[in-house]
Amino acid sequence: MRAQKELEALPDQDISDRHLDGWWWLVVAVIALVILLATFQPDPYWRIIRFVSDGILVTVGVTLTAFILTLIMGLITALGRLSKNKTLCWFTTIYVEVARGVPLLVQLLFWYFAFPSLIHSLGHLIHYVPFQRYLANPFVMAIIGLTFCYSAYMSEIYRAGIQSIPKGQNEAARSLGMSHNQAMRYIILPQALKVILPPVGNEFISLLKDSSLVSVVSVADMTRRGREFMAASFIPVETWLMIALLYLIMTLISARVVAWIERETQTEER
Amino acid sequence: MTIQPIIKIDNLHKQFGTTAALNGVNMFVYPGEVVVIIGPSGSGKSTLLRCINRLENFEAGSVVVDDIPLTTAENINAIRTEVGMVFQSFNLFPHLTVLENVTVAQKVVRKRTKPEAVETALSLLEKVGIPEKANDFPGQLSGGQQQRVAIARALAMNPKIMLFDEPTSALDPEMIQEVLDVMLQLAKEGMTMVVVSHEMGFARAAADRALLMDEGVIVEEDVPDVLFSMPKQERTKAFLSKIL
Numbered sequence: 126m127r128a129q130k131e132l133e134a135l136p137d138q139d140i141s142d143r144h145l146d147g148w149w150w151l152v153v154a155v156i157a158l159v160i161l162l163a164t165f166q167p168d169p170y171w172r173i174i175r176f177v178s179d180g181i182l183v184t185v186g187v188t189l190t191a192f193i194l195t196l197i198m199g200l201i202t203a204l205g206r207l208s209k210n211k212t213l214c215w216f217t218t219i220y221v222e223v224a225r226g227v228p229l230l231v232q233l234l235f236w237y238f239a240f241p242s243l244i245h246s247l248g249h250l251i252h253y254v255p256f257q258r259y260l261a262n263p264f265v266m267a268i269i270g271l272t273f274c275y276s277a278y279m280s281e282i283y284r285a286g287i288q289s290i291p292k293g294q295n296e297a298a299r300s301l302g303m304s305h306n307q308a309m310r311y312i313i314l315p316q317a318l319k320v321i322l323p324p325v326g327n328e329f330i331s332l333l334k335d336s337s338l339v340s341v342v343s344v345a346d347m348t349r350r351g352r353e354f355m356a357a358s359f360i361p362v363e364t365w366l367m368i369a370l371l372y373l374i375m376t377l378i379s380a381r382v383v384a385w386i387e388r389e390t391q392t393e394e395r
Numbered sequence: 396m397t398i399q400p401i402i403k404i405d406n407l408h409k410q411f412g413t414t415a416a417l418n419g420v421n422m423f424v425y426p427g428e429v430v431v432i433i434g435p436s437g438s439g440k441s442t443l444l445r446c447i448n449r450l451e452n453f454e455a456g457s458v459v460v461d462d463i464p465l466t467t468a469e470n471i472n473a474i475r476t477e478v479g480m481v482f483q484s485f486n487l488f489p490h491l492t493v494l495e496n497v498t499v500a501q502k503v504v505r506k507r508t509k510p511e512a513v514e515t516a517l518s519l520l521e522k523v524g525i526p527e528k529a530n531d532f533p534g535q536l537s538g539g540q541q542q543r544v545a546i547a548r549a550l551a552m553n554p555k556i557m558l559f560d561e562p563t564s565a566l567d568p569e570m571i572q573e574v575l576d577v578m579l580q581l582a583k584e585g586m587t588m589v590v591v592s593h594e595m596g597f598a599r600a601a602a603d604r605a606l607l608m609d610e611g612v613i614v615e616e617d618v619p620d621v622l623f624s625m626p627k628q629e630r631t632k633a634f635l636s637k638i639l
Contacts, residue, residue, distance in 0.1 A: 300448055
């Protein structure tokens with residue numbers, strides 16, 4: 126604790142040491158490698174980057190959207206599983222078991238191909254024309270698929286975090302007259318949040334990588350654009366090397382940001 | 396007009412699985428009274444205390460606090476605001492500063508504005524003797540200081556009754572007195588208190604009555620001086636010989 130206080134007392138130029146850890150050089154190295162390749166071998170590397178650039182945005186967009194939804198749905202699921210309401214607990218437990226027990230790829234295929242068919246059948250059954258004409262948007266279905274699967278994992282992280290807070294915290298809050306929801310919101314969740322930050326960060330990185338699976342359900346993400354480029358150019362080595370490096374840059378940056386957030390929240394209150 | 400008890404406990408039974416924690420407890424506490432409960436561990440003293448604000452549910456019997464029966468109480472949270480509780484392990488909120496620990500429930504439950512809550516909190520921190528720690532986090536405080544904050548936190552709700560569950564058991568010896576001093580002052584001010592504690596000095600100085608519990612029942616009760624020096628029951632004698 127003394128060392129920490131002394132560190133904080135140091136002048137501003139040391140902030141970079143405190144806020145960046147030793148692994149940022151790896152991020153810089155990979156970015157430098159990509160820039161070098163693109164500069165000195167523009168054909169094919171710069172061509173690949175230009176070709177897949179719209180896919181990069183799709184990958185980032187799909188990942189961020191699904192991640193934000195996962196944070197919300199995961200919390201709702203976790204609160205359901207911890208609820209005293211038997212039906213709610215039963216329902217959410219089954220959901221978590223199913224979503225974790227079926228491969229993500231199969232889930233994505235289900236949401237994109239099977240789900241719209243089911244809606245059509247339902248439309249015919251109840252004679253509801255909009256359902257009969259329902260057209261699945263690949264982007265939306267991919268996000269639903271990722272969120273459905275990842276929320277189940279996220280809910281388990283939330284649940285473990287909430288359960289890691291000593292029972293006395295809840296009792297103290299309740300003895301002051303707080304309702305269950307107030308105790309959760311003001312006392313339990315803020316403390317649980319700190320516990321779950323590292324695993325939640327890891328989920329984000331997993332989600333980023335698994336977002337490449339949406340390429341099989343007609344979403345033109347980075348992976349799908351890579352396949353299209355390879356099909357047209359027949360240079361698999363260069364194509365997949367560049368795609369791999371682009372993913373690596375994103376995951377390495379994410380990992381550093383997660384590590385940074387982790388350290389910031391840990392020094393905050395001692 | 397006779398004074399009505401503020402806590403009425405009638406034939407209270409509580410099971411933990413197959414073991415009976417409370418085996419028919421009857422107890423009255425009158426407004427302004429200080430009652431100390433002693434007894435061996437596992438005798439049900441903490442459980443009894445926790446039944447008074449329904450942190451524990453009970454199987455049979457009744458608890459009536461301030462004329463509201465707990466079993467049929469529609470809003471248990473409203474009763475809990477009238478009954479402050481201090482725990483053995485302090486249970487301060489580690490993510491909040493001392494000041495926030497004392498203001499959070501005032502704002503959320505009592506719906507006080509921030510300036511009101513802060514004013515109350517600061518005067519209570521003054522009262523328990525640590526106004527200078529208002530902006531520290533609980534982790535930076537000694538055990539005695541933490542427990543005094545916990546008392547201030549409970550008092551901030553303006554409770555009619557204060558429950559103390561072994562408030563000094565987790566403290567280093569040199570910190571016990573500072574907590575007892577705060578409790579003594581509270582007792583002098585006329586607060587109704589139910590205290591589970593083996594601090595005989597405090598019991599003699601502040602308590603109107605002392606109870607000995609064993610195996611889920613109240614074995615004996617009397618004025619502390621009498622109970623401690625001239626117990627009538629064998630079980631009381633046996634217990635006192637072990638702790639004195």
